[in-house]
Amino acid sequence: MFKSMFNQRPQADDETLAIDGLPLPCHLVRSRRKSLAVHVRHDRIEVRAPLTIARRDILQFLSRHQAWVCRKHKEKVQRAAEHLSLVDGSEILYKARILTIRLHVAPRSSVEVTPTHLHISGPDLSPEKVAAIFKGWLQAQAKAWLPARTHALAQHLGVGHKLKEVVFRKTRSKWGHCTAQGRIQYNWLIMLAPDGVIDYMICHEVCHLLHMNHSPAYWQSVSRVCPDYKRYVGWLKRQEHRLWF
Numbered sequence: 001m002f003k004s005m006f007n008q009r010p011q012a013d014d015e016t017l018a019i020d021g022l023p024l025p026c027h028l029v030r031s032r033r034k035s036l037a038v039h040v041r042h043d044r045i046e047v048r049a050p051l052t053i054a055r056r057d058i059l060q061f062l063s064r065h066q067a068w069v070c071r072k073h074k075e076k077v078q079r080a081a082e083h084l085s086l087v088d089g090s091e092i093l094y095k096a097r098i099l100t101i102r103l104h105v106a107p108r109s110s111v112e113v114t115p116t117h118l119h120i121s122g123p124d125l126s127p128e129k130v131a132a133i134f135k136g137w138l139q140a141q142a143k144a145w146l147p148a149r150t151h152a153l154a155q156h157l158g159v160g161h162k163l164k165e166v167v168f169r170k171t172r173s174k175w176g177h178c179t180a181q182g183r184i185q186y187n188w189l190i191m192l193a194p195d196g197v198i199d200y201m202i203c204h205e206v207c208h209l210l211h212m213n214h215s216p217a218y219w220q221s222v223s224r225v226c227p228d229y230k231r232y233v234g235w236l237k238r239q240e241h242r243l244w245f
């Protein structure tokens with residue numbers, strides 16, 4: 001599950017600790033928690049501390065974890081820079097190719113992919129409208145592609161009767177989901193990924209119709225259908241932040 005960084009109510013949020021060697025001043029958030037933890041984002045570093053712990057101990061904790069914080073921060077800055085934004089001239093990772101986005105005013109909405117560009121056209125190019133045009137295009141692809149592949153694989157594995165429906169949702173936490181009732185849900189953003197990754201995701205969810213868990217037996221079924229699955233899991237881990245808009 002994707003957990004929000006700010007789902008715990010801070011008691012106070014106004015104290016910052018300037019630490020030598022850290023890229024940003026560190027926000028101190030005290031609450032009724034039991035241990036110290038540091039959370040790093042591209043624009044904010046936050047140390048969460050129990051109510052009574054001494055400042056000296058917090059500073060010690062931070063200096064002990066300084067190298068890790070710096071490494072994490074660098075990674076987050078890079079990831080933030082790579083986030084997909086649908087503006088003219090920006091880059092998009094589309095099926096493992098980097099394309100340049102072009103926006104065009106046109107009477108009708110459309111999306112077109114060439115070897116070097118992704119063209120988004122429409123009568124109104126406000127950020128919301130551009131996002132809506134692109135979303136519609138991805139959803140149409142998801143609907144044309146994913147249910148048929150999902151049903152075919154379920155038949156092949158002898159669990160076609162267990163698959164009740166295929167639905168689409170953009171959730172913040174998941175690419176796919178399979179319920180015990182046989183409902184498979186996909187995040188349509190996956191259509192931006194390479195075909196191998198999409199097939200892996202289908203395989204991942206359909207194999208849950210065989211095993212409703214991530215047991216060794218489950219992964220054995222996955223690897224029979226998709227022997228390269230570890231490559232695709234790795235690709236998603238490294239690149240998924242570039243697919244969200």
Ligand SMILES: [Zn+2]
Binds near residue numbers: 204208213
């Ligand atoms: Zn799973």
